[in-house]
Amino acid sequence: xxxxxxxxxxxxxxxxxxxxxxxxxxxxxxxxxxxxxxxxxxxxxxxxxxxxxxxxxxxxxxxxxxxxxxxxxxxxxxxxxxxxxxxxxxxxxxxxxxxxxxxxxxxxxxxxxxxxxxxxxxxxxxxxxxxxxxxxxxxxxxxxxxxxxxxxxxxxxxx
Numbered sequence: 001x002x003x004x005x006x007x008x009x010x011x012x013x014x015x016x017x018x019x020x021x022x023x024x025x026x027x028x029x030x031x032x033x034x035x036x037x038x039x040x041x042x043x044x045x046x047x048x049x050x051x052x053x054x055x056x057x058x059x060x061x062x063x064x065x066x067x068x069x070x071x072x073x074x075x076x077x078x079x080x081x082x083x084x085x086x087x088x089x090x091x092x093x094x095x096x097x098x099x100x101x102x103x104x105x106x107x108x109x110x111x112x113x114x115x116x117x118x119x120x121x122x123x124x125x126x127x128x129x130x131x132x133x134x135x136x137x138x139x140x141x142x143x144x145x146x147x148x149x150x151x152x153x154x155x156x157x158x159x
């Protein structure tokens with residue numbers, strides 16, 4: 001499955017990586033492991049913990065989670081791998097990666113807004129020009145900044 005991810009996560013491509021990995025995990029029904037919605041079952045039976053024998057459900061969950069951790073690692077750059085060292089679950093890895101790579105400062109948001117407003121068509125084709133606008137808008141959306149469609153149309157016509 002890791003061959004479906006065309007980029008390795010680094011400091012510059014969290015949005016693209018996140019989109020690809022979310023789509024991949026959701027399409028295989030395993031997104032719940034990383035987003036925390038598929039909780040780990042109890043490790044031991046409450047009633048009779050016979051010599052620390054783990055439940056079957058826990059063993060299966062752990063096996064799937066470890067495989068998912070390997071998949072995630074296969075999609076990371078060496079810098080990103082260093083951020084998840086010591087993680088014990090795929091959810092912990094996911095949270096560490098999100099906290100490290102998706103943070104955007106106010107200065108960065110201001111720079112992205114300025115870049116969006118300064119995009120010019122120049123000698124580019126219309127499709128390339130509109131793709132550049134879309135990418136800038138997507139990066140801002142990932143940072144929590146929303147634009148009305150009317151505002152984007154005005155920017156596109158202005159450029």
